[in-house]
Amino acid sequence: xxxxxxxxxxxxxxxxxxxxxxxxxxxxxxxxxxxxxxxxxxxxxxxxxxxxxxxxxxxxxxxxxxxxxxxxxxxxxxxxxxxxxxxxxxxxxxxxxxxxxxxxxxxxxxxxxxxxxxxxxxxxxxxxxxxxxxxxxxxxxxxxxxxxxxxxxxxxxxxxxxxxxxxxxxxxxxxxxxxxxxxxxxxxxxxxxxxxxxxxxxxxxxxxxxxxxxxxxxxxxxxxxxxxxxxxxxxxxxxxxxxxxxxxxxxxxxxxxxxxxxxxxxxxxxxxxxxxxxxxxxxxxxxxxxxxxxxxxxxxxxxxxxxxxxxxxxxxxxxxxxxxxxxx
Numbered sequence: 001x002x003x004x005x006x007x008x009x010x011x012x013x014x015x016x017x018x019x020x021x022x023x024x025x026x027x028x029x030x031x032x033x034x035x036x037x038x039x040x041x042x043x044x045x046x047x048x049x050x051x052x053x054x055x056x057x058x059x060x061x062x063x064x065x066x067x068x069x070x071x072x073x074x075x076x077x078x079x080x081x082x083x084x085x086x087x088x089x090x091x092x093x094x095x096x097x098x099x100x101x102x103x104x105x106x107x108x109x110x111x112x113x114x115x116x117x118x119x120x121x122x123x124x125x126x127x128x129x130x131x132x133x134x135x136x137x138x139x140x141x142x143x144x145x146x147x148x149x150x151x152x153x154x155x156x157x158x159x160x161x162x163x164x165x166x167x168x169x170x171x172x173x174x175x176x177x178x179x180x181x182x183x184x185x186x187x188x189x190x191x192x193x194x195x196x197x198x199x200x201x202x203x204x205x206x207x208x209x210x211x212x213x214x215x216x217x218x219x220x221x222x223x224x225x226x227x228x229x230x231x232x233x234x235x236x237x238x239x240x241x242x243x244x245x246x247x248x249x250x251x252x253x254x255x256x257x258x259x260x261x262x263x264x265x266x267x268x269x270x271x272x273x274x275x276x277x278x279x280x281x282x283x284x285x286x287x288x289x290x291x292x293x294x295x296x297x298x299x300x301x302x303x304x305x306x307x308x309x310x311x312x313x314x315x316x317x318x319x320x321x322x323x324x325x326x327x328x
Contacts, residue, residue, distance in 0.1 A: 046224030113150030
């Protein structure tokens, strides 16, 4: 597999201040605290986890909407963080993003045709209004929308239609990678399958790669080739979609999968309930970050930080007691 994107040791910390009586206390939020991922050409990598685990921050840092605190992001072998000026603009032309909220992601004062061709204008890829109009019609057709929509405003459309408009804008420059930040979580259930089918059709048509950020595991299994599970800023398990869903090795992954609804009640396995809440990203537990909620936690877990190790071919887990034949 040819690596399109390589992320190594990525960290993103935020410095915040809070009032403690008359005193201002400055703290550091460890949103992303050492993430390694790789995406190949035409591949979909899913990043999953509870809200606040850092998965969206990873996506935004890769695109340099946020500057990383540490680590490297290699885009086709080139360090993305070192690029400036025209070189950075060219790299960004190859990476698009689709945001979670289709109602907030579109400028309400712009016509749809102008919205989806704005990236082409910004990158100097169109030179005339006539060419811009033609490109708008082509992009609308690619995402399954009617040509006359180009002369309407975003408020005239449903959530699913707005997300199609967002996708049209993201693919306008023919990017090689799309960062999909929970692209269907704000949509009605009846619309989600349509958007997923659109994404799969676009990938089959152009060979585009996806970084698919989500919390819905059933969706991730359907669309992703590989999956990385995040907890409190780090990846705790990573592997192929089939391997991870059939034989999850980390207790956190097992608990997440046990909560996924299944159509056949007789096939449902016992629910694994986690005690307590996710710790604050300001005050990270020592050793294993999951130990405060883990049913397998022992004294060793508080002293030693488990590293990702290969428990099966292409399947990695960060747990002292992970076994390849674990089942949810």
